[in-house]
Amino acid sequence: MKVSVVIPLYNEEENVQELHERLTQSLGAAALDYEIVYVDDGSTDSTFRLVEAIQQRDVRVVALSFRRNFGQTAAFAAGFDYARGDVVVTMDGDLQNDPDDIPKLLGLIGENDIVSGWRKRRQDPFISRRLPSMIANWLISRVTGVPLHDYGCSLKAYRKDVVRNISLYGEMHRFIPAVAKWYGVRIAEVETNHHPRLRGKSKYGISRTVRVVLDLITVKFLLGFSTKPLQFFGPVGLLSSMSGFLISLYLTLGKIFSGRDIGGRPLLLLGVLLIIVGIQFIGMGLLGEMMVRIYHESQNKPIYVVKTVIGHCGGPRDS
Numbered sequence: 001m002k003v004s005v006v007i008p009l010y011n012e013e014e015n016v017q018e019l020h021e022r023l024t025q026s027l028g029a030a031a032l033d034y035e036i037v038y039v040d041d042g043s044t045d046s047t048f049r050l051v052e053a054i055q056q057r058d059v060r061v062v063a064l065s066f067r068r069n070f071g072q073t074a075a076f077a078a079g080f081d082y083a084r085g086d087v088v089v090t091m092d093g094d095l096q097n098d099p100d101d102i103p104k105l106l107g108l109i110g111e112n113d114i115v116s117g118w119r120k121r122r123q124d125p126f127i128s129r130r131l132p133s134m135i136a137n138w139l140i141s142r143v144t145g146v147p148l149h150d151y152g153c154s155l156k157a158y159r160k161d162v163v164r165n166i167s168l169y170g171e172m173h174r175f176i177p178a179v180a181k182w183y184g185v186r187i188a189e190v191e192t193n194h195h196p197r198l199r200g201k202s203k204y205g206i207s208r209t210v211r212v213v214l215d216l217i218t219v220k221f222l223l224g225f226s227t228k229p230l231q232f233f234g235p236v237g238l239l240s241s242m243s244g245f246l247i248s249l250y251l252t253l254g255k256i257f258s259g260r261d262i263g264g265r266p267l268l269l270l271g272v273l274l275i276i277v278g279i280q281f282i283g284m285g286l287l288g289e290m291m292v293r294i295y296h297e298s299q300n301k302p303i304y305v306v307k308t309v310i311g312h313c314g315g316p317r318d319s
């Protein structure tokens with residue numbers, strides 16, 4: 001089993017050297033067949049020069065650098081693309097994750113497809129980091145139905161074939177377990193160490209929580225309804241249009257039978273609004289249905305994921 005360790009680096013010049021030493025120590029002690037993929041996410045300091053120097057000395061290192069800062073998710077995605085191992089381990093490049101935990105994760109990857117770290121004793125400020133993260137973890141677990149204590153922990157191990165199927169956008173890397181669950185993978189969680197950041201600055205503030213919540217909405221929608229958008233928008237649209245219709249009917253009957261004027265009544269506005277909004281929703285659902293077909297049929301993307309095929313066959317579309 002070959003292991004690829006993927007590490008995003010953004011202005012981590014104070015950490016690279018020690019990170020590499022600690023990593024090679026832990027990986028060497030575990031007698032693993034490994035490579036380390038450093039992804040420099042457009043650093044403006046000397047991070048990449050240091051990584052280049054490390055690469056010169058160590059053939060097991062792959063050094064990638066982005067043209068600009070594309071973000072941690074993009075860095076992980078690039079790492080997955082360039083990794084040659086059967087198992088990919090991701091972790092932060094600031095030594096907050098502990099390289100010594102890697103063998104523990106790999107020990108569980110046999111019977112699982114994803115093993116996620118859990119920073120049980122997380123060493124970050126409470127108000128600005130741990131509290132929002134607790135709320136986010138609770139919310140993500142509830143909404144996606146994949147209960148994990150620590151979605152935000154970068155230290156995770158994945159089987160390569162699992163991440164190959166997943167495209168990453170936005171701040172999405174933390175949702176890989178939730179998305180992968182849709183594919184039917186097995187997920188385990190283990191407690192890992194966590195250290196305070198000793199050098200360099202954290203790249204994130206509280207605003208990340210907002211982005212995570214927005215991404216959660218995307219994930220939930222895509223997982224639940226990406227192949228049947230009308231079933232998502234349709235019921236809301238029908239309900240809205242029907243209530244609008246009933247309101248308008250009530251007003252019309254009142255006018256016909258009791259001669260009550262309609263023009264100045266707020267209810268009229270509500271009725272019309274509900275009818276229009278309802279039609280919009282149904283229209284959006286129908287557009288969505290068309291887009292689903294364009295997406296899947298133009299790119300030969302199946303709506304299922306195959307685990308094994310036994311017996312001779314030419315593949316679903318090659319024949």
Ligand code: UDP
Nearest residue numbers: 008009010041071072092093094202203204
């Ligand atoms: N990082 C990155 N690109 C970014 C922001 C961060 O590659 O745009 C890297 C960063 O160098 C570190 C990891 O992602 O290796 C985690 O970042 P950070 O320590 O700032 O996050 P925190 O631990 O505070 O959540």
Ligand code: MG
Nearest residue numbers: 092094096197
């Ligand atoms: Mg950190």
